[in-house]
Amino acid sequence: MTPWITAVLIWIAAGARVGRVLVKPATTARVAIVLAVAAVATAVTTAVPEIGLALDHALPGGLPSGLLSTGVQTAAWIGFATATSVVASAAWPVVSRGNLRRIAAGIYGVGTAAAAVTLAWSTTFGSAFVVLGCALVVVTGLRNLDWTALGRGIALYTAGTALVGLLAAADIRAAIAGERARAAGAALPFAPAWALAALLIGLGAVWIVVELWLRARLLMRRTHALHSLLVRRFPQVIAHEQAAWSTQLRASDQITQIMDALYLQAGGGARFAAGDPPAQVPERAAAVARWARDPRGVDWVDARWIAPPPGISPRGWVQAIARAFQPSPGAHGRK
Structure with missing residues (x-):
């Protein structure tokens, strides 16, 4: 055999x-x-x-x-x-x-x-x-x-x-x-x-091919909770007529949708007097994650905080936010 x-x-x-x-x-x-x-x-x-x-x-x-x-x-x-x-x-x-x-x-x-x-x-x-x-x-x-x-x-x-x-x-x-x-x-x-x-x-x-597929699946799994919450709040970030046919494209779309939803939650990318974001990536990702979970409880995050830090790709930045994101059991989507 x-x-x-x-x-x-x-x-x-x-x-x-x-x-x-x-x-x-x-x-x-x-x-x-x-x-x-x-x-x-x-x-x-x-x-x-x-x-x-x-x-x-x-x-x-x-x-x-x-x-x-x-x-x-x-x-x-x-x-x-x-x-x-x-x-x-x-x-x-x-x-x-x-x-x-x-x-x-x-x-x-x-x-x-x-x-x-x-x-x-x-x-x-x-x-x-x-x-x-x-x-x-x-x-x-x-x-x-x-x-x-x-x-x-x-x-x-x-x-x-x-x-x-x-x-x-x-x-x-x-x-x-x-x-x-x-x-x-x-x-x-x-x-x-x-x-x-x-x-x-x-x-x-x-x-x-195998490694890229596995990495895409792992990425979607890590960002699933953050993505689900933000898509419920801002369903307009999903272009239903452009559904991806491969795992790699779906993972890329998920990253784009998370970033778009974060900018929408921040007021369409407006810059407010929220102060400069922390220099340390984990601290900054934790702050954005807390704000993504409950935007009414934190009012000092703007587009500068959401943008990927220097030297980090949007994919790596979203993964850092997802690692820091801990959705509350009774969280419901809100605008």
């Missing part, structure tokens, strides 16, 4: 990447990521014993000992290394957008030739090509690591690619040492290490 689950998960990741290409411009790098993940999905699907056996017997007379399935697996990993090398090339400063397509065409040509040689001659040659391609990707990935959503996705993708390169190198060593008779067509069993590498690659490919 594990091989099937792995294959399904990787195909889901490939579908997610296809969806991203459909909603955003289909650049050379985005298309290459789709091809890379699809190649990984093909490799792990072929590694499923039942599918590999069916593939070996697809041609008349069948093929002995898993020759065709092993060759297809190796060719699929060549496809992954090829497409990922295109993505890596796009990350190098010396490669401009103008010549990226020409470089990509050359890389795809070399990869296609390597896959053809692998299927017709030796999977050991294909493994060597995979090692070279993975080495390029790992070097590029390490140069672009940082602690952001994209950086974490790159780290996962690079870790999976590094594992693929190590496994391909191990296959070469085993073939040279005679530990596997791959030239005679000995089929590779489904290896957990290959599955782990595929899962890391698939997760890295969709990490930024």
Whole structure:
């Protein structure tokens, strides 16, 4: 069952990447990521014993000992290394957008030739090509690591690619040492290490989408109480004809609606003689939260207090207010 689950998960990741290409411009790098993940999905699907056996017997007379399935697996990993090398090339400063397509065409040509040689001659040659391609990707990935959503996705993708390169190198060593008779067509069993590498690659490919979705859900949960109270007071801040269709857009709309409602409660953004707001963000957020909960009990908050402090985004500022907001059990919306 594990091989099937792995294959399904990787195909889901490939579908997610296809969806991203459909909603955003289909650049050379985005298309290459789709091809890379699809190649990984093909490799792990072929590694499923039942599918590999069916593939070996697809041609008349069948093929002995898993020759065709092993060759297809190796060719699929060549496809992954090829497409990922295109993505890596796009990350190098010396490669401009103008010549990226020409470089990509050359890389795809070399990869296609390597896959053809692998299927017709030796999977050991294909493994060597995979090692070279993975080495390029790992070097590029390490140069672009940082602690952001994209950086974490790159780290996962690079870790999976590094594992693929190590496994391909191990296959070469085993073939040279005679530990596997791959030239005679000995089929590779489904290896957990290959599955782990595929899962890391698939997760890295969709990490930024998953993380942004989770962060948007967490944001909406944290600001739900504050948002609900302010929307009841000022329902006009919701544009019903512009309903958001994604979680990220709904979270952004919720932040905008909270800020709009706070400005409406302050008199449409008028500046009064309320004094300067506190310099400390927690103290200022607590004051705004108390005023949002009971505007009649506090009369010294104006637009300067509501505006995000310097260096803080509206999203971060609303989250600070929401953390300080403690709605009373019997609170009712009032204008």
